[in-house]
Amino acid sequence: MFLPVIVGLEVLDKIDKEVDSSVEFDMSVVESLMLELKELLEDDDSEAANVVEKLKKYLSGTESESLLNQVEECVSQYDFEEALNHMQVLMKTLP
Numbered sequence: 657m658f659l660p661v662i663v664g665l666e667v668l669d670k671i672d673k674e675v676d677s678s679v680e681f682d683m684s685v686v687e688s689l690m691l692e693l694k695e696l697l698e699d700d701d702s703e704a705a706n707v708v709e710k711l712k713k714y715l716s717g718t719e720s721e722s723l724l725n726q727v728e729e730c731v732s733q734y735d736f737e738e739a740l741n742h743m744q745v746l747m748k749t750l751p
Contacts, residue, residue: 683751686714690747697731697740704731704739720749 689711696704708728715721723746730739 682714686711686750689714690743690750693727693743694740697736697743700734700736702731702734704736720746723749 689707693704693707693711696707705728708724708731711724712721712728715724723742726742727739727746730736730742
């Protein structure tokens with residue numbers, strides 16, 4: 657009874673992963689987004705969450721992903737100062 661639903665969800669999960677992996681790592685875009693994120697964090701602007709979402713598309717599956725997740729967690733708690741600290745560490749890990 658639930659097998660078609662489970663199979664359908666597995667297919668959707670595979671499609672999501674394929675779409676995410678199709679985003680090429682463009683360092684100039686990442687640098688631009690990081691600069692925008694830094695400015696928003698310095699201004700305690702909750703729009704930083706939108707920039708984090710954009711960055712996730714580029715950093716998904718990289719070593720930097722866990723650091724970006726920490727930034728995201730801090731932003732969700734409106735702890736912009738700590739998010740900025742994590743972001744500075746993140747910037748050092750990028751090529």
